[in-house]
Amino acid sequence: MQSEAEAIFEHSDFCYTASNVTLSISPTSRTTRISSPLLSGGALGIGAALVSLLHSAGAHVFFSHVLTEPAEALLHDLTPSSSTGQKLHFIHTDVADYASNLHLFRTAYEVCGRIDHAVSAAGIGEKGNIFDPELTLETVQEVPTRLVSGVGSAWAAAGLPVNTPLDVAKIIAGVLVSSTTNGTALYVEGGRAWEIEAGINALAPA
Numbered sequence: 225m226q227s228e229a230e231a232i233f234e235h236s237d238f239c240y241t242a243s244n245v246t247l248s249i250s251p252t253s254r255t256t257r258i259s260s261p262l263l264s265g266g267a268l269g270i271g272a273a274l275v276s277l278l279h280s281a282g283a284h285v286f287f288s289h290v291l292t293e294p295a296e297a298l299l300h301d302l303t304p305s306s307s308t309g310q311k312l313h314f315i316h317t318d319v320a321d322y323a324s325n326l327h328l329f330r331t332a333y334e335v336c337g338r339i340d341h342a343v344s345a346a347g348i349g350e351k352g353n354i355f356d357p358e359l360t361l362e363t364v365q366e367v368p369t370r371l372v373s374g375v376g377s378a379w380a381a382a383g384l385p386v387n388t389p390l391d392v393a394k395i396i397a398g399v400l401v402s403s404t405t406n407g408t409a410l411y412v413e414g415g416r417a418w419e420i421e422a423g424i425n426a427l428a429p430a
């Protein structure tokens with residue numbers, strides 16, 4: 225019997241594979257779709273892979289992170305390969321702070337005069353119910369758990385496909401240059417992505 229997940233994918237359109245996304249970007253062209261992207265959480269993992277990918281394609285890239293050391297290391301690695309006039313900036317940002325986010329966007333806009341896309345790759349840990357009457361002065365100081373805590377080992381044990389940061393970065397880049405995926409939700413697995421909302425809507429009761 226077909227599972228609900230299988231039925232969703234049967235009614236969904238395949239969008240991208242990480243291997244077939246190619247980019248050609250000119251930083252000086254004002255018609256290029258992603259010539260000036262802005263990323264939060266750009267120093268590690270998926271964010272760093274996307275910063276590297278977009279930079280290698282010639283885009284002006286502004287990225288932020290709350291951790292300065294890995295961000296400056298990425299900046300150091302990529303800057304020597306920048307083309308003439310290409311901009312690559314790191315701006316320290318705490319995405320949980322509104323003023324910090326505003327500073328990030330204002331700086332990028334003032335330098336480039338435009339922001340083609342904003343990618344939120346920064347994550348904030350789950351803090352639980354802050355109104356829980358059982359909380360104490362001690363428990364509110366405990367470090368939040370990871371959003372996917374405990375999932376990774378079970379996923380690997382089941383032999384399910386795993387995404388690399390670059391796999392997901394290429395999917396994101398594909399969305400940035402696409403004219404047909406605006407407003408859609410993509411499911412990414414093993415370097416492949418599906419637009420799944422069409423399938424969910426197709427199975428919804430009339």
